Amino acid sequence: MEFRPILSAMRRNKVGAILIAVQMAITLAILCNALFLIQQRVALSQRPTGADEANVVVIRNQWVGNPPDQSARLQGDLAALRALPGVVDAFPTNTYPMSGGGSTTGLSLHPDQKNATALASIYFGDEHAIAALGLKLIAGRNFNSDEVVDKVGYTDLKPPAALIITRALADKLFPDGNAVGQNVYEESLKGSVPIVGVVDRLQVPWVGAGGWGSKFNDNSLIAPFHFLSSYPTYYMVHTQPGQAAAVTQAAQKKLFDISRSRVIQRTLTLTAAREEAYKDDKGLVVILAVVCAALLAVTSFGIVGLTSYWVAQRRRQIGIRRALGATRNAIIQYFQTENLLIAGAGAAIGVAMAVSLNLWMVNSFAMERLHTSYTFIGAIVVLLLGQVAVLWPALKAAAIPPALATRAA
């Protein structure tokens, strides 16, 4: 293909060509960052919690006032929940995965360490916790029932008798393995606590992109406490498959039959909690996808419009070329090559813009660095878009009859 005539024709239409190139550049910059963001948010919202989400029901219970017999009430509630048909197991805790609220502690390997070795979220639980969440114990043992004691409010600072930690936390604390049997020190505790078991996975309660917890997403520990306070307690109920809805109904009724002096504010499955927790991420994905589609449509309409105008402007010249022996394909090729040159220039600028846009987002929004593959995909999409968009005006140009050259202007 001969480039020189294309370039010299373009020089007479500088502004139009620049307009298309810059449009394609901006489209590319937005497109690959948006695709990257979409991929990240989708990956984020698919991270597993480690629990059997579809079959775990969360019941949020808060006693009216601060009854003195809370320990007995808790035991009564749990016995009743475990006895319900369709229930596998149940346990009380202070928070649950994807709830967005909870406690964090720093764990150290030595008592006088200045900075903690690892941050971890704290779940209170008992010997039923592993079964009631559907976690997988991969090393060590479950709590013994004599290790589980009452913890009266957050200001009750007695040390736990034992800890069960996640595999990620174990790897962070003891990279050489065999965490079970080792002792750790917690910031506010005066003594050491033995690790008795390791579960495969239990996500921290916070899941927001770049938010608290995003740096230690799988570092959790279970401390053998029954939490008694005027704060809400979460009863986690593991149901048999497909029984979640029925158990939800029955559990609420049962609990109110035991005592009406309580607030059951929410009851939901972990699957529903996931929907809620990642709603904004999903929303952002949909919005970005729609904007990307609109952007591609607008850009391609712009190419169609301007190229059609160029075709109309050059009708006579095209007719003359056809009369001088150029084939229809040669005319189509002319416009396609022209677009390729413009789109190529646009893509080059676009890649630079995409990278700088991403760098700016990395600095201001704790984004990750753009992978090269995304700029590559973006560039290909933009080049293809140009080729497809230019096809219709190019076909119209090819249809111009050679006889046009012979007619007077």
Add this chain to the structure above:
Amino acid sequence: MFRYYFRLGIRSLRRNMVLTGLMIAAIAVGIGACMTALTVFRAMSGDPIPQKSAQLYAPQIDNWGPDKHNGGSPDRLEPQLSYTDVVGLMRAQAAKRQTGMYATLQTLRPADPTQKPTKVFVRATGTDFFPMFDVPFKYGRAWPASDDANRAAVIVLSHEMNEKLFGGANSVGKTVRLGDQSYTVSGVLDEWRPLPRFYDLAIRPFGDGDTMFMPFSTAIDKHLGNVGSTQCNGDVDPGWEGRLRSDCIWLQFWAELPTAADAQNYRAFLNNYAAEQQRLGRFHWPAHTKLRDVNEWLRYRHIVPSEVRILILVSFGFLLVCLMNAMGLMLAKIMGRAGDIGVRRALGASRGAIFAQCLIETGVVGLAGGILGLGLTALGLWAARSLLAKQFVALAHLDLTDTALAVLLAVGATVLAGIYPTWRAAHVQPAWQLKSQ
């Protein structure tokens, strides 16, 4: 003249409906995307208390020491204060008004025993809270300062809570049962809902407002635990007393400082306070404090989520593409009419007249794009409301300012994009055009 150009503009636009339609659609889509993002952003970054935001200040004191802020605070300051420091600042009375505060989650016992109890968020705060934040009262008044000192069991209800509990009647003097305690209503607020809830950003700053208020001293006295964020560092003794003595940070504090000089004095006071703590042996580091007014505070706390800022960026990029698109199409359209323009020029129209005519034509396109874009904005906001969490966009509505802004943005941007094509039109050589006809 203007009317004639306007008619000419309409006629010329009708000559090539497809091109005109494309231009208007491009501008409308761009404006729609931009205004949706902008409306959400404006709603989220608005000033919650415009008449007083420059007089209300949140102090920060480093009570942990320079090497203890490992949770990602590069300025070595945390957003909340310890009980010790809040009490110290409240006792000092160094501002015109001041109060510490926190939110607590309580159970509300209904008067009718057949009804189930419900949960309520109660704000524990000093009586200064109400005049300091210009909180309007419908019935009664804020509790007297003596109630703060005496830890009285009094309560102020929000407008909504009074509607719910007492059907909107004057409930002053009636009692409300929270947990095991009874509280006497001292006042009922009129509708008041600052967005965001600037004085405590830890729990859903765009969510529902506080529904009840009780004296800070009463809540502390009754050991009512806080909800929101609690961060502890260093030794903490067990029990409620241990929490109060500790350096855990869990309280908010605000001061009213009417003039810049007052704020300057308060800054000095804060530094003196921290230096004093160092002298007393509580802090082992030089004083490190900060004082920010409401708007500085909202910026510091990154109240606008990064999602919204990303959408702003993307939508403005999108608008730019749409405008360049419209500009290209306008160029094509105007240059396609070079012949007409040549004839008009030859018949005596000045360059200025051609320029004005084409500019009005682009203005008409912009206007149409803006009006259509406004409809798309309404659609976009509806979509955003159903796609994103409630607290994100519940407050985003198209008001008169937004409407004007959208149309102005559309016309302004389109005319700006039309200047180059128009300039080209004005420079059409009449002789050359006539010759080639």
